[in-house]
Amino acid sequence: MPQIDDCDDATSHETLTSLVSAPTLHKMQERFSGLGQVTVCICHVDGTPITKPTWGSEFSELIGTSKQGQAAFRQGLATCSGNAKPALGPVCLEGMELYGAPILCQHHQLGAIVVGVRDAYAPPEKELRVIAKKYGIDWDALRESGVPKFPWTGGTPDAIHRYADELAEIIATIYGQALRITRQLAGLQAVHGLSNLLSGTTNLQEILDLTVQRVVEVLRVKACCIRLLNQETGELVIKAVHNLSEEYQRKGAVMLRENAIDAAAFAGEIVYIEDARADPRIRYPQNARKEGIVSGLCAPMTYRGETIGVLRLYTGVLTRFSDEKRQLVRSIASQAASAVINARLHAAQAAAERTRLQVKVAAQIQRRMLPASPPAHPVLSFGYVYDPALEVGGDFYDLIELPGGAVGLAIADVVGKGVPAAMLMSSIRSSLRAHALGGEPASQVVESVNRGLCRDTLESEFATLAFGILTDDGQSFSCCSAGHLPPLLLRGDAFQELDTGGTVIGVLAEAEFEEAAIALEPGDTLVFVTDGVTEAMDFDGHCYGWEKLQHSIRTHRDLDAQPLALELLWDVRRYAGLAKQTDDITVVTVKVRA
Numbered sequence: 001m002p003q004i005d006d007c008d009d010a011t012s013h014e015t016l017t018s019l020v021s022a023p024t025l026h027k028m029q030e031r032f033s034g035l036g037q038v039t040v041c042i043c044h045v046d047g048t049p050i051t052k053p054t055w056g057s058e059f060s061e062l063i064g065t066s067k068q069g070q071a072a073f074r075q076g077l078a079t080c081s082g083n084a085k086p087a088l089g090p091v092c093l094e095g096m097e098l099y100g101a102p103i104l105c106q107h108h109q110l111g112a113i114v115v116g117v118r119d120a121y122a123p124p125e126k127e128l129r130v131i132a133k134k135y136g137i138d139w140d141a142l143r144e145s146g147v148p149k150f151p152w153t154g155g156t157p158d159a160i161h162r163y164a165d166e167l168a169e170i171i172a173t174i175y176g177q178a179l180r181i182t183r184q185l186a187g188l189q190a191v192h193g194l195s196n197l198l199s200g201t202t203n204l205q206e207i208l209d210l211t212v213q214r215v216v217e218v219l220r221v222k223a224c225c226i227r228l229l230n231q232e233t234g235e236l237v238i239k240a241v242h243n244l245s246e247e248y249q250r251k252g253a254v255m256l257r258e259n260a261i262d263a264a265a266f267a268g269e270i271v272y273i274e275d276a277r278a279d280p281r282i283r284y285p286q287n288a289r290k291e292g293i294v295s296g297l298c299a300p301m302t303y304r305g306e307t308i309g310v311l312r313l314y315t316g317v318l319t320r321f322s323d324e325k326r327q328l329v330r331s332i333a334s335q336a337a338s339a340v341i342n343a344r345l346h347a348a349q350a351a352a353e354r355t356r357l358q359v360k361v362a363a364q365i366q367r368r369m370l371p372a373s374p375p376a377h378p379v380l381s382f383g384y385v386y387d388p389a390l391e392v393g394g395d396f397y398d399l400i401e402l403p404g405g406a407v408g409l410a411i412a413d414v415v416g417k418g419v420p421a422a423m424l425m426s427s428i429r430s431s432l433r434a435h436a437l438g439g440e441p442a443s444q445v446v447e448s449v450n451r452g453l454c455r456d457t458l459e460s461e462f463a464t465l466a467f468g469i470l471t472d473d474g475q476s477f478s479c480c481s482a483g484h485l486p487p488l489l490l491r492g493d494a495f496q497e498l499d500t501g502g503t504v505i506g507v508l509a510e511a512e513f514e515e516a517a518i519a520l521e522p523g524d525t526l527v528f529v530t531d532g533v534t535e536a537m538d539f540d541g542h543c544y545g546w547e548k549l550q551h552s553i554r555t556h557r558d559l560d561a562q563p564l565a566l567e568l569l570w571d572v573r574r575y576a577g578l579a580k581q582t583d584d585i586t587v588v589t590v591k592v593r594a
Helices: 007-012 022-036 058-064 067-081 125-135 139-145 157-199 204-219 260-266 285-291 323-345 347-369 418-436 442-456 545-555 561-576
Strands: 039-043 087-092 096-105 108-117 223-229 236-242 271-273 296-303 306-314 380-387 395-401 407-414 463-470 476-482 488-491 494-497 516-519 525-529 585-592
Touching: 022 039, 022 108, 022 157, 039 067, 058 067, 058 125, 058 139, 067 087, 067 096, 067 108, 067 125, 096 157, 108 157, 125 139, 157 418, 204 223, 204 236, 204 306, 204 323, 236 306, 260 271, 260 296, 260 306, 296 323, 306 323, 347 395, 347 418, 380 395, 380 407, 380 561, 395 418, 395 585, 407 418, 407 525, 407 585, 418 442, 418 463, 442 463, 442 476, 488 545, 525 545, 525 561, 545 561, 561 585
Parallel strands: none
Antiparallel strands: 039 108, 087 096, 096 108, 223 236, 223 306, 271 296, 296 306, 380 585, 395 407, 407 463, 463 476, 476 516, 488 494, 488 525, 525 585
């Protein structure tokens, strides 16, 4: 049977490091090696190392880094890495037993964790001399490395192998989550991008031509066409094509009542055609063979319950389509139908309606992303206010309940406004929560979010971010400010700015960030704001500023966290008066109970 390509596998499963960074893998590897005093290396399927091996002992490292040892170890890695099931590998490097734990995602092998275990004993001198000569190693160095410096605490080989299997599963899970997020973002970006293109014109034919062209480009298929229903004749008339010959377009009339595929699409189905050359539902199979059409999808062009036509896409090889891909095609077809219907009625009205719907959905998504209530804490109280300048703003804040009772606190200001800012905010929030819940320090969380943002967004898309972690006992706070206004700590009558971090996120993938840690005391007040507070202007164009903010905090310092946040907002509003607000205002407060 001919091989069937899977659209998602063909485009999404590239390499392990395409979604999980090599430094992250190496950190996991080092911790595993340190716990078990074993040699660990993470490899591609062909045995090529992704990470530099972490050696379990100086003895192993001396042998493994020698010329002969490197060749033997690489051969062992290749033997272990290609197995789709956990398997013992060869014994190499004078007694090191290798074990390969495959990293699998959706039945696709991304690589393997190869673990090398050796007995914890010092070889006799005679044996060491033979080994030194065999590998060309300095005898004195090898003799000293052969003396165990630490007691064996790594557990049994079986326990180490089980841990390797579990770590491989954790890595695969991280990859799978990143893959799902990437797919969802790609789908959102495709629909959003098409929406932007369609909203830029009121010409019906231009709308149709743009749609079929973008489907081919985004989904990487052979061809696409749109057929619209002639209500009087019942014929599905070709209105736009991309990469189909004139001969194929003239093959004959397609009547809705006579075509099972299109009739099913008009009933609301996404119809899958595995092989158009042999499918009995195809009216013109000989034309499909001549055109080189094999698999395809037929989606209804439906808007507000009205189906006006079908969108068909074709591939040149046998192809499967995942549920995500089918839903993406449905979304694109529906988006095109909306554009067609509204263009027929009133182009300007259609553009305004699409914008209104998009903003409404984005605003709902944005509201759902903000905390519904502050976390309960025995020592700390939290307050927050959010006042967007538009229906959809570019600010966001989050309070994340972390394992063990700690609380992660984030406040950010995304570049831009409206739907693009909301989409970027959604990406940052998802990444922030994923990394924060992993137990990383504040600076590492910011670094991880920054790397993901640089990978998945345009150069013009960035944000400022302040992220901190409050310990479960409320006695310590560590914070990293990535280009954001530093948090303010009020203790007594003195303010302290926690101005440690780095540049904005989303610009430099390899940027490093620092964090500041401070002990908290009863009565302390922490305040986080966006620049909509400090840059709020009165009618004379004067900014509210840092000094007025500090004065306001002192004035209301005796209030609990939520009333304090509200009073800070009202002080800004009173200062600005009726002057038009041009930026979002966000305030988050934390009080350490006395």
